[in-house]
Amino acid sequence: METTGRVGLGTIARAWGRIGITGFGGPPAHILLLRRLCVERRKWLTPEEFEDGIAATNLLPGPASTQLAILTAWRLRGTPGALVGGVCFIAPGLVLILALAALFLAGDPPRWVLGAAAGAGAAVPAVAAQAATSLVPASFTRAGRGRAARARWGGYALAGAVAAVLTGPWLVLVLIASGLAEVAVRARGRRPAEGGGPAEGDGPDRARPRRPRTGLLPLAAGLPALGGLGAVAWVAFKVGALSYGGGFVIIPLMRDDAVGRHHWMTDGQFLNAVALGQVTPGPVVQTVAVVGYAAAGLAGGLLAASVAFAPSFLFVILGGRHFDRLRADRRVQDFLTGAGPAVIGAIAGSAVPLAAALGTGWQWGVLALALLWLVAARRGVVLALLAAGAAGVIATAAGLPLP
Numbered sequence: 001m002e003t004t005g006r007v008g009l010g011t012i013a014r015a016w017g018r019i020g021i022t023g024f025g026g027p028p029a030h031i032l033l034l035r036r037l038c039v040e041r042r043k044w045l046t047p048e049e050f051e052d053g054i055a056a057t058n059l060l061p062g063p064a065s066t067q068l069a070i071l072t073a074w075r076l077r078g079t080p081g082a083l084v085g086g087v088c089f090i091a092p093g094l095v096l097i098l099a100l101a102a103l104f105l106a107g108d109p110p111r112w113v114l115g116a117a118a119g120a121g122a123a124v125p126a127v128a129a130q131a132a133t134s135l136v137p138a139s140f141t142r143a144g145r146g147r148a149a150r151a152r153w154g155g156y157a158l159a160g161a162v163a164a165v166l167t168g169p170w171l172v173l174v175l176i177a178s179g180l181a182e183v184a185v186r187a188r189g190r191r192p193a194e195g196g197g198p199a200e201g202d203g204p205d206r207a208r209p210r211r212p213r214t215g216l217l218p219l220a221a222g223l224p225a226l227g228g229l230g231a232v233a234w235v236a237f238k239v240g241a242l243s244y245g246g247g248f249v250i251i252p253l254m255r256d257d258a259v260g261r262h263h264w265m266t267d268g269q270f271l272n273a274v275a276l277g278q279v280t281p282g283p284v285v286q287t288v289a290v291v292g293y294a295a296a297g298l299a300g301g302l303l304a305a306s307v308a309f310a311p312s313f314l315f316v317i318l319g320g321r322h323f324d325r326l327r328a329d330r331r332v333q334d335f336l337t338g339a340g341p342a343v344i345g346a347i348a349g350s351a352v353p354l355a356a357a358l359g360t361g362w363q364w365g366v367l368a369l370a371l372l373w374l375v376a377a378r379r380g381v382v383l384a385l386l387a388a389g390a391a392g393v394i395a396t397a398a399g400l401p402l403p
Contacts, residue, residue, distance in 0.1 A: 007044060007076040009084050015042075016073060017088035023281040024382055030065035038072050045075060056323035059332065061241050062312040063283035066090065070316045079317050086313055090305070093282025094289055098301045100276050101293040105269065112393050114402050119392020120279070120385045121271030122363035125351040126370035127278060127381055131248045132348035139340040152182065153341045160345025164252040165352045171252055172242055175342045182338025183331055231262055232292045232300045236307035239288045248284060248347040254291060255353065264295040267357030268403050274354070279385045285309070359403030362395045 019033045031054065038045045045053075050072070057067040066089065073085025103109065104117050143153040156178040163174035235257045239250045251274060258265045258273075265273065273294070277287035285308055292304025319326075326332060358364060366388050373384050396402060 007081070009077060009080060012073050012077060012081050012085045013088045016069060016085040017092065019069070020089040020092040020281060023089075023093070024279075026278075026381065027063075027065035027283070031068060034065075034068060034072055045072065049075070052324070056326070057316075059323070059326055059336070060312075060315050062309075062315065063285045066283050066285070066309065067312045067316055070313060071320060074316055074320055082313065082317050086309070086316075090282060090309060093280045093286055094305050097276050097280045097282075097286050097289055098293060098298065100280065101273070101290040101301065102298075104272050104276065105290075105294055111396055111402075115392040115394075115396030116389040117272040117275070117392065118268065118360070118363060118403050119366055119395065120275035120389040121268060122358055122366040122392070123370035123374075123385055123388035124271050124274045124278075125355040125358075126367055126374045126384070127274075128248050128251065128347055128351040128354060129371065130374040130378070130381070132344050132351075133375060135340075135344045135347070139344055142337055142340065152185065152338070156182070156338055157341040157345035157348075160342035160347075161349035162345075163342075164346040164349030171346055172238075175249075175339050175346065178342035179335035179337075179339035183334045186334045186337075187331075229296055229300060229303055231257075232295050232304050233307045235262075236288050236292065236304040237311075239285060239304075240308040240311040248350060249343050250285070251287075251350045252346065252353065254288060255350075258291045258294065262295065264291060267353075268359065269294065271354060271357055275385050275389075278381055279389075360401055362391075362400050363403065366391050 015037055019030065019037065023030045023033055035050055039047055039050050053068055053071050053075070054064075057064045057071055060067055066086070069089040070082045070086040074082035077084075103113060106113075140150070140153060143149045159174050159178060160171075163171045167174065235254065238257075239254055242250050242253060255267075255270055259267055259270050270291075273287050273290035274284070276290055277284040280286060286305070288308045289301045289305040293301035296303070355367065358367065369391075370384050370388055373379050373387075374381065
């Protein structure tokens, strides 16, 4: 991928900033807005170039739609464009989520605020369930039609789900092990017919789970606990380096640190943080800014966001020219075929501790309705969370207990 120098930085700042303000609805909305801007309206990129960008960023850890925003700006003006476009895309959602964090995490917030938070938080497990189910069809197709391949798919998914519920920071090792196991199985299956077609069970290369960087990640579970801003930075780094397969895969990892290890937040506050990450523009990875705010105030929130998004900028700026070669590597595709279902299982498994954190009967009712809306009816996340928050306000006004 070559870059061009035909678009001014001011133009990039305005256009990408506008998407950052209006980009409610998560990655599908971000991709649609970027395509309308870059391909349909301005014709800065061809449709093929834009589709290649989507595929390439889905191979990377980190929030894919944010990386796509950085990559498209990089295609127009190189490193300066990537920095300006990425910052302008991220900043509006970050400012909003930090303002909401200050309101929701205040020492003595109004009762209606607590009710809204409890209601929106009750819907979060349903959001995780919807995120997992939406990834199943492409991943299952990728596994191939063979019975053995589909059995492995189920095993990887089950391992990811169990790991998300039980293992905390060790989840990443299960995801990596699933990917490596599939690499080994498919490599062994190809040996008798070297130079021939793919082994039985190989699926199409078009599905796009994301690729982990394994070099430093296992250290996350073994390093001793850090303190203060150092701990915030380490948690944020893991978020930025591990959120392949969808932002929700980092929820169990982040919860283990924020609630279990460092006690920066209660379970209820963490649910609120995830809900805020969904109702604000930008990726769910923005949740880490709320965690940082809970740990160390505004400085902690800004540090957490900076560290979490830094890998996305580095991957694009340093690796953009090599994305096509990465996509063509058969071992990378095999790794994704195994890691993909483990990621799906982990996202689904994250719903269990999130649901277990609910503290009142009316919250379970909100969760049941959210499951019907999101999983059965497959409707929008933002509207579900806003409605759940409104239900929480009504519940507290009616005198029902807060968790």
